[in-house]
Amino acid sequence: MYRYDEFDAEFVNSRVAQFRGQVERRLDGRLSEAEFRPLRLMNGLYLQLHAYMLRVAVPYGTLRTDQLRMLAHLADKYDKGYGHVTTRQNMQFNWPALSDVPDMLSDLATVDMHAIQTSGNCIRNVTCDPYAGATADEIEDPRPLAELIRQWSMLHPEFSFLPRKFKFAVTASPHDRAMIKGHDIGIQIVKNDAGEVGYHIIVGGGLGRTPVLGETLCAFLPKADLLPYLTATMRVYNRFGRRDNKYKARIKILVRDTGIADFTKLVDDEFATLDVNDTAVSQEECERIASYFEPPTFDTNIKAIDLDSQPEAFRKWVATNVAPHIAPGYAIVNISLKNPERAPGDITAEQMRAVADLADRESFGEVRTTHQQNMVLPHVRQDALRAVWDGLVAAELEDANINLIGDIICCPGMDFCALATARSIPVAQAIAERFSDHDRQQAIGEMQIKISGCINACGHHHVGHIGILGLEKSGVEFYQVTLGGDATHTAAIGDKMGAGFSQDELVDGIERIVDFYMGERSGSERFLDTYRRLGTAAFKEALYAST
Structure with a gap:
C-alpha cells in the first residue's frame, strides 16, 4: 500500500489548513457559494440534494485497517453512522456539516488519507482489480502500476484543469474485474509473443448520456514508455477536447469524432516530440513503488477445511462469496454490502470496525473496496473461513449473493x-x-x-x-x-x-x-x-x- 513520505504529509496538512480558512470565509459570507464551489470540489466536497457530501479517496480500493477504523470514526462523529462505497472504490459521507469538514479532513490526514482529486475536471481515483496480488490469473500485481499513475497524476500541472473529469482503470488479468473498456483510459498488463511484459492501452470508454466502449490505442506498450505515452495522450485530449460543451467534453467524444486511427496518430506524433528522460520513470523508482506491494508471508502448512461438517448456510456462503487464491491454502473473501434493508454499498461504522478486526486477525490487516460496491478480504486462510463467516454473521454482513441477482x-x-x-x-x-x-x-x-x-x-x-x-x-x-x-x-x-x-x-x-x-x-x-x-x-x- 502507498506509504506517505514527509512531502505527502506536509502537503496534505497544508491543504487542510487552506480549506479550513476557505470554509470559514464561506460560513461568514466572505465567499459566495459560486466562489466556494471550485474550492470545495478540489477537496472532494459536493453539495447534494439535502446536504454536503464528502468523497474520500481510496486509491485502487486498498485500505489498511487503521484507515477503515478512521472512516468508521468519521461516520460516527460527523455523519449518521454509516458510509457508502462508490463505484470508483471510494467512500462517501452523505450528511456532514460544512463546519465539520475541515476536521474530517484533518482526521483523515492522520492515517494518510484525503479527498483530493475525488471531484473536479482532473484525473480521478485510479481503480483496480480488487483481487490484485491475490489471484492466480494475473500476470503481475497491477497495484504498483495504479500507484505509479496515482503519483504521476497527483496535482499534475498540465492535467489539473482538463476539459472534463478523467478516469483510469487497470487490471493484469484476462478476466477483467476492473471494467477497463468503460473508462477514459483502461490499461491491461499483458505479455507479447516474446514473453515481455507491457501494457495494452484502451482509450475512449465511458458511460453517461453517450455510452461508449473504449478502443485499442496501443496493443503493446513497453513498460518504460508508459508515462511518456500517457502524457502524450493527455496532452492531445487537453488540446483538442471540447471545453464549450460539458456534454461533449469527455475523451470518448474526441476519439469518436476524430476516429481511432487519426487519434492514435495524434498521440504517436505527440509522443515522438517528448524527451523520454523528462517524463519516464527509472527502473529504480518502479522497483521502489513495487516494494510497497510485496505479498505477505503465507503459511505453507494449512489444513483444508471440511465443508461437509459445516452448517449449510456457511457452505452456501463459501460457494458464492469465496474465490480461489494464488497461494495454496488461502482464499479471497468477498463481503457483500447488499442487504435489502440497506442501500447498496452502505456500511455502518460498527460494521467497518468489525471488518477491520477480521482483517487484522485473518487477512494481514488489508481490506479492499470494489467497484461493485462491496468489500474484499484478500488473503484469508482456508481454515479461518468459518471464523470469518462467524464474524460477518455477528456484523450482519453474511449475505451470500456475490454476482447473483441480489448483488445490485x-x-x-x-x-x-x-x-x-x-x-x-x-x-x-x-x-x-x-x-x-x-x-x-x-x-x-x-x-x-x-x-x-x-x-x-x-x-x-x-x-x-x-x-x-x-x-x-x-x-x-x-x-x-x-x-x-x-x-x-x-x-x-x-x-x-x-x-x-x-x-x-x-x-x-x-x-x-x-x-x-x-x-x-x-x-x-x-x-x-x-x-x-x-x-x-x-x-x-x-x-x-x-x-
Missing part, C-alpha cells in the same frame, strides 16, 4: 443526488426483496443488475445484464430497461427495450425476464449467454408480456 449496483439517486431524476435505492431494495430467497438466487445464477437514477449513469446501468435507468416525465418517475450489458472482458452496452415502467411494474417485469430465462436456458447457461443466443426480440416480448 445502485447510485444514490434522488434520495441524495441533486442531479438525479428518479429514485434508485428503493428500486434496488424492492428487487432484492423480491428475489431474497437464497436458493432461488443460486438457481438463477450469475445476474448483474445495475441501476442509475439519471442519465449520468453512476450506477453503470449500460453494462448491466439488466440495466435500469430512472427518469422523470411531468413529475412522474419511470424506469427504462436495457438487457445484455457486460462489464467484463466481453464488454457490451445493453440494448434498450422500449417504454418505461413504474416501480411496481418494473419489479414484475424483472421477474418475467428471469422466469423466461429460466425456462429457455440450456443446462446451466448464464443469463448473458442465453440472451446473446436468443436475441433481443424474445426477451423484449417476455418483458412486456403483461403490460
